[in-house]
Amino acid sequence: MSNNKIVHFTSDEKRALLFNIKNTLEISEEEFDNSWWPLVSNVWTQFNSCKLNNGDSWKVFTCRFTKHRESSTRKENIPIKKRRTAMIRPANICHAKIKVIRMTSKKLIQIERYNNTPDHTHTLIASDRLKRSTAVRTLVMQEAIKNYPPGAIVKAVKEYANNELDLGESVKDLKRKEVANIKYKLHGPLETHLVGNIELESDILETISYLKNQEYYCERYYISQKSTYGIVFAHPKQLKKLHQYGWLTLIDSTHKTNKHDWHSDTIAEALKIILNICKNWIPGYVLMDQSNIEANSIKKVFPGLKAGENESSILL
Ligand SMILES: [Zn+2]
Incomplete structure (x- = not known):
């Protein structure tokens, strides 16, 4: 800059400037390589280049949306199910091009629109979706x-x-x-x-x-000595039911789904969490599967419950 004024551009401003070249830009080689080009490297792809005798060089870049080569034709003998589904871009949808001139002796980069090529036919965001910078x-x-x-x-x-x-x-x-x-x-x-x-x-x-968005109470917990963890979730409506009808509690686990090897401690912890948020839950009878893990976890949390007793019972 001739008047020694240092102009600071934000990254988004730099991107906009290099996306849609209106006037010729001049940027120091170091700045261009480090903080300008990496922001738009996704937009442009090299079209051609030329090295001059004095060490300077130029490159022409074309928008990634320009398809200057015919897309490879699909092999016809591949069964439909095995074919890759690919997004097929319409050919030649954008013709924007820029010329980047590297003046090595001056340590300067000049960027200009190439030969009055047109503006992009799409937004910068569309370029970002096609490829990230x-x-x-x-x-x-x-x-x-x-x-x-x-x-x-x-x-x-x-x-x-x-x-x-x-x-x-x-x-x-x-x-x-x-x-x-x-x-x-x-x-x-x-x-x-x-x-x-x-x-x-x-x-x-x-x-x-x-779950939290759906107003569920949700808690994640971890049993360190067993290296197991779990999630407890309950809707306030369910807790109300547990409060009202919890004297008869049904506990059920899905057969052969204990892939994560949950022990009775892990299940007991979940029951404790539920008891903690629903303090009025007093089970008189618990209906459960014939499972030691379930039985032990219930005994841990509700020590008053014993199998076969009249006052409060575990029914198999
Ligand atoms: Zn374009």
Whole structure:
């Protein structure tokens, strides 16, 4: 800048400037490489380039939505069920192009619209959906390396992008699936045996938030000595029923679903939580399966109940 005035652009402003080139921009090589191009690297794809004798060079980039090559034709002998479903973009839907001139001697980059090419036929957000920028991918990778569930990574990335990097627009509709894919690439197939667990964790978090939205009481607990955990949820209407009719309590577990090896301690803890939120629950009779785990957990929480006794009974 000739008058030594330093102009600060936000990331979203930089993105807008490089998306729709109106006037020729001049940016220092270092700034361009580090803080401008990574923001829009997803929008543009190299079209052609030229190296000059003095060390300078230029590259022409075309919008990723421009399809300058015919898409590969589908092999006809593949059965319909085995075919990949692919989004087929209509050919040549956007013709925007830019020219990036690298003036190595001056350590400057000049960016201009290429040969009066037209504006984009779509929004910048559409480009972001097609492919995420290097800046966003780096951000996701920084979080993904910490190896927590994709849903939580999406949340952290969005918060950080919004609050610290004014990059909110680029991550606006970042999807859990996209993050999961990046995460998978990062941690690789070594952890495929854990993928189920990662999914389970995010499924649990989603379930809890859904239940809470539906006004359920919901509590997650952990039994450290057994390394087991559980979720207790109850709707206020159900608790009212338990209060009124809990003298006859039916406890039922689904056969052969104890995959997570829940012990009576784990079930007892769940019963204690329920008792804690429904203090008037006084079971006189408990109908249950012929299961030691159930029986032991009930005895732990309601020591007054004994099988076969008249006053309060466990009925098998
Ligand atoms: Zn375009």
